[in-house]
Amino acid sequence: MAAHMDAETDDDILHVEDDYYTFLNISRDATPEEITNAYRRLSKTYHPDKHADPLSKRDAEILFNKTRKAYEVLANPHKRAIYDTLGVKGLDTEGWQVVQRTKTPQEIREEYERLAREQEERRLQQRTNPKGTISVGVDASDLFEAYYDDDTRGFLPQMEINSMAISQSIEAPLSLNDTVTLSGSLSTQNGNGSGNIVCSLRHVVSASTWSEFEIGAGNGLLCGVKGFRTLSNRSFASAQGMFQVTPVGLRPGGNLVLARQLSKHTVGYLTWKAGIQSSMNTTVIWDTSYGHFFGVPNTFVMVSYTYKFPDEGRLKGSIKVGTFGAVVEYGVERKISQHNTVGATMVIGIPTGITLKLRLNRATQSYVFPILLSEEPLPSAIFYGTVTPIVAWYVLQTFVIVPYTRRQKQREAKRSREANATKLAERKREAEAAVCLGLPLLCLLCHGCEESTHPVLVTLRGGELRAK
Template sequence: MIKKLDMLITYSRRTCARIFLISESPVHTVMELSEELEEDFYTFLNVSRTAPQEDITNAYRRLSRIYHPDKHTDPLRKKEAEVLFNKTKRAYEVLSDAHKRAIYDNLGTKGLETEGWEIVQRTKTPQEIREEYERLAQQKEEHRLHQRTNPKGSVTVSIDATELFTTYEDAYDEYESRIIPSIEVKGMSFSQSVEAPLTLKDTAFMSGQLSTHKGQGSGSVNVSLRRLTSAEGYAEVEMGFGSGLSFSAKGFRNLTKRIFTNMSGIVTFADRGIVLGFVSTLAHQLDKNTVGYLTYKTSGQSSMTTMLVRDTHRYRSQASIVLGVPHSYLSLSYCHKLEKHDGRLRGAIKAGTFGALVEYGLERKVSEHSSLAVAMSVGVPTGVMLKIKVSRGNQIYNFPIHLCEEVLPSPIFYGTVTPMIAWIFVRRLIVEPYVQQQKAKDIERHRAMHHSQMLERRREAEIAIDLMKETYRRIVEDEENRKGLIISKSVYGRWLDLNHRDHSDTLTDVTIPLQCLVKDSKLILHDASKSQLPGFYDPCMGEDKSLYVQYSFHGVPHEVTIQDSDTLRIPKQSHRKQP
């Protein structure tokens, strides 16, 4: 049973992240390569995933009129039609049966093929099937948690490069005597943490920090235990060793659907005596994208903070006011999300009793697991600082470089322009070639793995088109008589090659199968890969694909190009060719 459970969860089409808040959501690459080519019954019947029974039945009848063996007299054609008719029948049997459809929606065809699984019982309702699946997934998740440590770490190297732009008169003699200005590492810090899930409710954490600055160092080790007290909150206790022994207690609680709070108290036994600290935050979700926070902190330094955060799919903005000892200040920040380029533009301003600070920068995703962020910080009395952050998995590397102790144009200019030029060279010479090389290797590996299946599907598509020809001629004749929708040309494949005839290996003509999907002068394709539509196949597996359609409606020429997984509805006025 355990082996069977592992196989079911491994082939699950819905990750446990949709069931458990504690599971991770991996960042997907442009191309996701599965270990097996999964059949998509919805696309094959050209119905949506929420299609009612009537639509499924109508789609089945439409394909049956093309593929039914009794429609063909030639023995070879009859045999070929029988294969496609059985595939059509299989898709209909699964999607028209509520029990099988529930299993297929959760587990794909692997769930249907697994024999002896307890949930495949006629006595269970579709809802009970989903609940059983979630229970088995929960067992799998608990087993995975026991094996996970989720290590996280950061390294910070503080660099003093002020001699590059020094203007101090008393330093001229020493500076002129040096051929190369001195650049020093003035401080370093390391931190590392691991977690040890004990149960689905209990998790132990261990973390350590070590830092050194101008020859003086310090460090600490912390051990904590967190328990989920309910679906609404958790409690955590922590003990630390470093500058002194410390004990702390933390708690989080959802008060309502829109209000939550967390509190923490700490007791530290230091050389100067016992130090008490307390932090409390009350948060209120004002709308779908906006949350307000009110935080009170007291220890050696006390403060009251009011913060407003708005986070959407396009941007994140934050405004906060801090009233405290020894400093009070106002800060505003804005982050624009560049989804198309996997990047973020950041800007922030901060002003108060300590002085003023302006910061701007850019964060860019380099690869699937790596990102690079560069920011310029200009302030009084801090001066000019260049901040570089490299993230790789759960590891973060920070390099704050102090360029100048005064606000001068030259360090601001060079600190802004130099990283941009360096990134262009690194991206062109290292990053892009590496990413393209890895992508090409993945594509070749995937094609080699599924070579026989690709040939089989191509042959199946060719047979389907041959069987469609009679239906195609009838539909074209009907549409011509009513001056309706006629597909004059349609090509499917790698989008870069759609306008080139010398790339037949990455393009396929789908004019006939697309015309056969026309009903009452309308054609609707749903938001899924078109490669599994009847008469289609994938001519360039692993690469971006598009569908080009040239058609006429009421005698007026139209054309449109869509990405592989986009929805298509024709005819549309916006598709008309300009005279």
Template sequence: MPEMDEETENEDGSLMDDDYYAFLNVPRDAPQDEITNAYRRLSKTFHPDKHQDPLRKKEAEIIFNKIRQAYEVLKDPHQRAIYDSVGMKGLETEGWEIIQRTKTPVEIREEYERLARQREERRLQQRTNPKGSVTVNVNAVDLFNPYMDDYDDEFDSGWPIIEVSGVSINQSIQAPLTTRDTATIAGFVNTHNGTGSGVISLANKRQISEKGWVEVHGGVGSGPLLGLKALRTLGKRVFIQGDSYVQYANSGLRAGLDGTLAMQVGKSTMGYLTWQTGSSSSMSTSIARDTERTHVNFTFLLGVPHSYVSLNFTWKVAKADLKLKSTVKAGTFGAEVSYGAEKKISEQSTVSATVCIGVPTGVTLRLRLTRATQNYLIPIQLCDEVLPSPVFYATVTPLLAYAIVKKLIIDPMKNEEIATKRQRQKETYRNRMAEKRKEAQAAINLMSNTFSRIRAEEEARRGLVIVSAEYGKLDAANTSGGPSGDPSGDRSPDVELIDVTVPLQCLVKDSKLIVHDSTKSQLAGFYDPCVGEDKHLKVQYLFHSQLHQITIADNEALRIPRQSHRINQT
């Protein structure tokens, strides 16, 4: 599928991107003078004029061009802001010349996304954007509150009756006609207790400008319908949206008008004022506050035939890809309390379960599966009254079911997906492995003079001498982080390691070595020998003629010498 191929290409492309900060061995918040010093230090080793041999000079020219490119980007505040916001792809995007240098990182990212959208419009004009939802209403009231009647005794089987009381299906497909026009075909089918209805509609949406769009739509099913929608941005913080329609039905001509005025009232807060007329009339106001950890929405609606007030609170647990939701709603129809959770189980899929307890609606369990742009909803009516047993089972059953499904289905699928992704990365990287290995070896060859000089200076002062350094996938016996690790260097034959003693010694300055918290594979003389795998850096060094040892994770900072690294020799 083209989408999957594109996603793979993007992932592997980002995998191959050079990390300028790691390459220069400076932190991401490094001031300009630190970046300049790093550039000058590397230039002393890799500048072509430092080498007389034609082959070495050519190798030095390739590496020095990478050093200069990294320096040119990071020394320019404007290019550095783009690089920090969206990476290498931002520097390669056409149209950056229109961006003002005073833009903030957030504004830069927004501008990049706008330019990316323009580029995608040219590439993806013929693609559709299918969206759909399937809702299956289940009546399981007989589980907790069975229907009792004398004349049904002869038909009583002893088993509770669970039935599907209704099904609705909604599907739409978009087709870009031009860079400004998008056509949408949608269909809706609904059946409830044996009675069904359906609607098919066609719409065309035109982007008038960056500030607004207009959509004309029509449909047939419950009677011919013609409508008009529009959105207009009135300022940086305000927009207005309207929707009007006229429909000829069996009961006569019907018309409706909806309007929404939205305003950003704070950094993370939006306010909405909505007016609706037609089959029902209402006016509502709502305040929504969305932060990194929480989402709060308060709504007050005054209308005919019902009015209500509701408060919704969502707590986002980012590390677990989990959202905990709760809602309190009360009005002329009664009152309802709901609580539930939404869990992201893959890049494109989420599952959720919500328990709704209300008067007079009773107890309902709502299960939802979202896969990309497709939604599958199953509302299960458990009881027409509020009883403890349906509330308990509606809460506990989804948790137990998810634990079982996660263990038997989700976890194996995730593990297979991770393994497949790693294998795909390896296959892609394998094509460049020889090139990266050759480049790293060339860098080590060019470091020979610098290595000999620094090592001789450190040995003379009994300073920091790198005895051995290995980088890659270490076995269990070699991943211990302190002196307890095996200093002999023995390892299993399947370990993927490279010797980086020379590059690390060349980074020593005044008997100190600092490597910042980014992947070590980007350092000069390094490459990634086991892409997609967890990597470590194991270093044995002498300081004041005492043997030391340390093993760190790939993205962990390294600062030596340290007294805690010393190996007690007997």
């Protein structure tokens, strides 16, 4: 959190922007009349036609153009609102429609290439929408449940990968209403593997209705049809029918889902599944901005709570009790960058055992590592499964994330200083030119003071000359 705040502070310091209010010598709540008067006053002082010396004429032209630019922004209510909120960078729509004249041709070319590359990446991301998940199951129960009667046991505990699953999907829009999705998955557990590949075509009939046809292969040919329709403002329905070709014949199946929003924070689902594993499920979900919900699906009851931290993290916990036993889960997630999120969850179940789930989300890709610590609810497994991720996160943040962020900030500061060196020199030259251009008028006023019998106070501030 501190590193994030420091980065934002450094960005505010390193990016040098023109202050149009200071240049016109007016307050930020100045009226349109005050802005116009300041513009007219400075335009008379900095107009190039009033200076005969070539050097002064060039400086006056620079200051006159800057005065006109400041007036164009502050005199326009829309541009002024954007400038007051976002600064000069807010006036730069899409990043490159307005190019600063102080940039060299090489800098303009590099800026254009960078923005074009980012735009192409966003377009590709939006068109393909790739999603992927990698899950690797690790059996580390030998750490807490060692079998000492094993003759082949060594000095170190044995850990093995007992399962692995990979899934990936991409989309290919054919038109505004038709989209093709190609997805595939592979999984293996205890030496037995399976996989499938599915191609689907979704057609959007209207704003409230869509249909989908899919065909796949894996453990036999699979064909299916899906449909979705919004029934009212508070309810919708979806239906799916499929059949799979197996060595023993056709295996049909289907499901029907009806959902309705019962209140502001409550939604009810009624699900009917037909086929080999036919069932009827009723689910009630209560959700608020704090992330609470309560469900009663099938033959178990679950209560879950999520607390969201201000610094882009959240703490979650749940209790599930049913005919199969009981499961207690608690964990934490933390966003470490714009596209990266890490999390750790402890799952304590009877009789499922104790499992530590580590998760890394990078954009649309997910990496999950469920680690089996014990098949029984041992206190030592619970303690180390809870403390180890906390210590590991502290070490990772102290020795990896913070140094990396610091180096990134130093490189960004160096680039910003180099980029702002020319701009700072130009602003210094403009200030010197403003003083030089205001001196003749100051001398004229002082000469008038010598001939006057009344005291006159002359001040020169920010390019504005006043006599009292």
